[in-house]
Amino acid sequence: MKFGELFAQLGSAIAAFMFFKAILDQYIPTQLRISVGKHSGKLFSFLSPYIQITFSEFAGERLMRSEAYSAIETYLSTTSSAQARRLKAETLKNSTHTLSLSMDDNEEVADEFNGVKLWWASGKTTSKNQTFSFQPITDEKRFYSLRFHKKHRNFIIETYLSHVMKEGNAIKVKNRQRKLFTNNGSSWSHVAFEHPATFQTLAMDPIKKRDIVDDLTSFTKAEHFYSKIGRAWKRGYLLYGPPGTGKSTMIAAMANLLSYDIYDLELTAVKDNTELKKLLIATSSKAIIVIEDIDCSADLTGQRSPPVKKKDENDPLKRMAREETESKSASKITLSGLLNFIDGLWSACGSERIIVFTTNYVEKLDPALIRRGRMDKHVELSYCGFEGFKVLAKNYLDLERHELFDTIEGLLGEVKITPADVAECLMPRNIVGDAEICLKNLISAMETAAQVETEQISVFRQDYALIFRKLVKFFKPERVECNERTKLGGRFTHY
Ligand SMILES: Nc1ncnc2c1ncn2[C@@H]1O[C@H](COP(=O)(O)OP(=O)(O)OP(=O)(O)O)[C@@H](O)[C@H]1O
Numbered sequence: 230m231k232f233g234e235l236f237a238q239l240g241s242a243i244a245a246f247m248f249f250k251a252i253l254d255q256y257i258p259t260q261l262r263i264s265v266g267k268h269s270g271k272l273f274s275f276l277s278p279y280i281q282i283t284f285s286e287f288a289g290e291r292l293m294r295s296e297a298y299s300a301i302e303t304y305l306s307t308t309s310s311a312q313a314r315r316l317k318a319e320t321l322k323n324s325t326h327t328l329s330l331s332m333d334d335n336e337e338v339a340d341e342f343n344g345v346k347l348w349w350a351s352g353k354t355t356s357k358n359q360t361f362s363f364q365p366i367t368d369e370k371r372f373y374s375l376r377f378h379k380k381h382r383n384f385i386i387e388t389y390l391s392h393v394m395k396e397g398n399a400i401k402v403k404n405r406q407r408k409l410f411t412n413n414g415s416s417w418s419h420v421a422f423e424h425p426a427t428f429q430t431l432a433m434d435p436i437k438k439r440d441i442v443d444d445l446t447s448f449t450k451a452e453h454f455y456s457k458i459g460r461a462w463k464r465g466y467l468l469y470g471p472p473g474t475g476k477s478t479m480i481a482a483m484a485n486l487l488s489y490d491i492y493d494l495e496l497t498a499v500k501d502n503t504e505l506k507k508l509l510i511a512t513s514s515k516a517i518i519v520i521e522d523i524d525c526s527a528d529l530t531g532q533r534s535p536p537v538k539k540k541d542e543n544d545p546l547k548r549m550a551r552e553e554t555e556s557k558s559a560s561k562i563t564l565s566g567l568l569n570f571i572d573g574l575w576s577a578c579g580s581e582r583i584i585v586f587t588t589n590y591v592e593k594l595d596p597a598l599i600r601r602g603r604m605d606k607h608v609e610l611s612y613c614g615f616e617g618f619k620v621l622a623k624n625y626l627d628l629e630r631h632e633l634f635d636t637i638e639g640l641l642g643e644v645k646i647t648p649a650d651v652a653e654c655l656m657p658r659n660i661v662g663d664a665e666i667c668l669k670n671l672i673s674a675m676e677t678a679a680q681v682e683t684e685q686i687s688v689f690r691q692d693y694a695l696i697f698r699k700l701v702k703f704f705k706p707e708r709v710e711c712n713e714r715t716k717l718g719g720r721f722t723h724y
Pocket residue numbers: 430431432433470471472473474475476477478479588589610648649650652
């Protein structure tokens with residue numbers, strides 16, 4: 230058949246179809262047609278064993294993107310990148326170097342949960358915008374639709390959908406750019422939090438480390454438990470130890486482990502307890518609130534001013550001085566203000582928060598501040614042990630073993646050296662075959678420290694002997710004669 234004939238036949242078929250459609254449209258009433266359409270849809274869904282749920286990007290008239298839509302989009306990102314043939318890529322919010330992938334319009338991917346198979350499809354509806362414009366503006370509404378067998382209706386609605394929301398939000402929290410806040414008066418300002426510390430790179434006793442990681446992870450899963458026992462969902466950590474033992478590094482590792490923001494509270498910049506309360510209310514959940522060097526941060530003695538004597542009250546100068554002192558002390562944070570911050574009624578106005586105090590002098594702190602229940606976990610970060618050294622050697626030099634390790638283990642048992650100092654010795658200085666030089670540097674630093682320590686002990690003992698002799702001479706002069714003869718002081722110097 231020639232092409233011209235084929236074209237003519239096709240044209241007459243279309244004309245015949247249009248003719249019959251016009252007659253049908255004219256003689257069959259509109260109501261009947263709509264009703265037939267509706268019933269055929271019902272008939273189809275009655276016969277189909279599948280149920281469909283649609284999640285619109287912008288629900289109703291709201292201008293805000295639907296939380297459910299964006300949680301689904303995040304939840305499906307891994308499945309989409311594995312299955313969809315057409316994907317959309319965009320950079321994550323607040324991040325220029327991380328891409329997020331989602332399926333393009335009109336794609337479908339399959340998912341499986343607890344052995345139940347279901348399908349997610351992406352789609353969009355397009356409508357013309359009513360506003361006047363020379364350029365026709367189209368309004369696109371995107372949606373996801375979920376299709377599953379009707380026998381799984383209850384399981385999907387009650388279990389699967391909440392799993393999708395939870396997972397999607399958890400992935401979002403993990404991917405988001407975290408923030409490091411600092412307080413300026415009663416408000417917070419922030420920068421991006423980009424500290425790379427992790428528990429893997431933290432040098433400390435592995436059993437202690439495991440315990441802390443377990444404690445933190447079970448805390449994040451314990452929402453139900455905390456509400457069951459009637460406690461606010463928060464946990465207090467006290468990190469103490471000498472400078473350079475990794476307290477601040479551990480806070481960064483905690484934030485990275487849990488994907489939390491950090492609120493670094495500078496107590497000295499807070500005017501009073503009211504301002505402290507405002508700051509607390511302004512913190513979000515999934516956050517670590519840190520007060521570093523709590524012993525130096527404020528005068529937290531909790532002492533009240535002594536009662537005013539009657540004669541002082543009559544003296545105008547003394548009264549003025551007292552009022553000035555009182556007004557000054559009213560603009561300071563008190564111990565009770567801080568205790569309220571940690572576990573007063575207001576402390577429960579956010580959830581999933583960790584409060585961390587650090588100090589070099591745990592013995593200086595008021596016991597009320599750090600009692601169990603307030604600071605639930607007390608963690609001592611101490612001088613570098615051999616296990617800690619091995620972590621640093623792996624991090625800094627990529628070394629898991631070396632013949633000098635035995636010497637180092639021996640010296641670490643004798644000398645108090647902080648992980649910060651060990652790390653400094655292990656820092657490669659761009660020399661080829663550097664690792665051994667670094668280890669030798671560390672050994673000589675520890676040998677020097679050991680020598681200094683011995684000298685200090687002997688000086689201390691000499692001083693001690695001198696003081697002892699003076700005391701004895703003061704109380705029992707006749708015994709000193711005897712002691713001098715037996716060279717008591719000299720014996721001390723030979724220690
Ligand atoms: N336990 C550790 N593991 C790994 N690195 C550590 C550790 N301790 C210290 N460092 C290294 O030493 C540096 C200082 O440590 P960090 O600031 O955490 O000490 P700190 O205990 O907070 O000291 P300070 O009491 O003076 O605040 C860190 O940048 C880190 O590189």
